[in-house]
Amino acid sequence: EPEVTQTPSHQVTQMGQEVILRCVPISNHLYFYWYRQILGQKVEFLVSFYNNEISEKSEIFDDQFSVERPDGSNFTLKIRSTKLEDSAMYFCASSDRTGRYGYTFGSGTRLTVV
Amino acid sequence: SQQGEEDPQALSIQEGENATMNCSYKTSINNLQWYRQNSGRGLVHLILIRSNEREKHSGRLRVTLDTSKKSSSLLITASRAADTASYFCATGSIQGAQKLVFGQGTRLTINP
Numbered sequence: 473e474p475e476v477t478q479t480p481s482h483q484v485t486q487m488g489q490e491v492i493l494r495c496v497p498i499s500n501h502l503y504f505y506w507y508r509q510i511l512g513q514k515v516e517f518l519v520s521f522y523n524n525e526i527s528e529k530s531e532i533f534d535d536q537f538s539v540e541r542p543d544g545s546n547f548t549l550k551i552r553s554t555k556l557e558d559s560a561m562y563f564c565a566s567s568d569r570t571g572r573y574g575y576t577f578g579s580g581t582r583l584t585v586v
Numbered sequence: 587s588q589q590g591e592e593d594p595q596a597l598s599i600q601e602g603e604n605a606t607m608n609c610s611y612k613t614s615i616n617n618l619q620w621y622r623q624n625s626g627r628g629l630v631h632l633i634l635i636r637s638n639e640r641e642k643h644s645g646r647l648r649v650t651l652d653t654s655k656k657s658s659s660l661l662i663t664a665s666r667a668a669d670t671a672s673y674f675c676a677t678g679s680i681q682g683a684q685k686l687v688f689g690q691g692t693r694l695t696i697n698p
Contacts, residue, residue: 505685515629515674517685528685563628571684574619574631582626
């Protein structure tokens, strides 16, 4: 069964450093998303991406965040200057044109900012 | 309660029993989805029910949707130890590219 692949599975970074989280969505999916889950809290929407541009973003997704689809397969989330409160599990997801089968989520990247 | 609120927050039952989890939401939706998350792992899509559907089945899962009450329930029949996980409902408001709004989840423990 097709999977969404995320790398790395765990990243530790110092406050103020830039991090790039990587995702390979399912190849025939058209919509891509980033969500995050702070430990013990609910999953929160960050951004959706379609046709090479952001289609919607949340209040969390401020100027420190950016997304990119640098080639035909990868989808990245960059945090320019990490803060302690950015520590969370970050999930990438993708869906097909209709979304009728729900999303396929990756297994997540645990980001720890120290 | 917030969009996509589940109850109970935690549920512990014996293997073989049925588990029922509920979800309530506030705004109009296009669909409602249920996901499972094993501890520290990713989210696994279980089932999607559209706003014009009232009930849906998938294996041991049964989902109902009552749009008049803005609520949904997930029933897992004949539970197994492997069903131990957190279960989240998530609502989508439009078709296509859409953000999902997740609830806090129900932590389900199946005791052998």
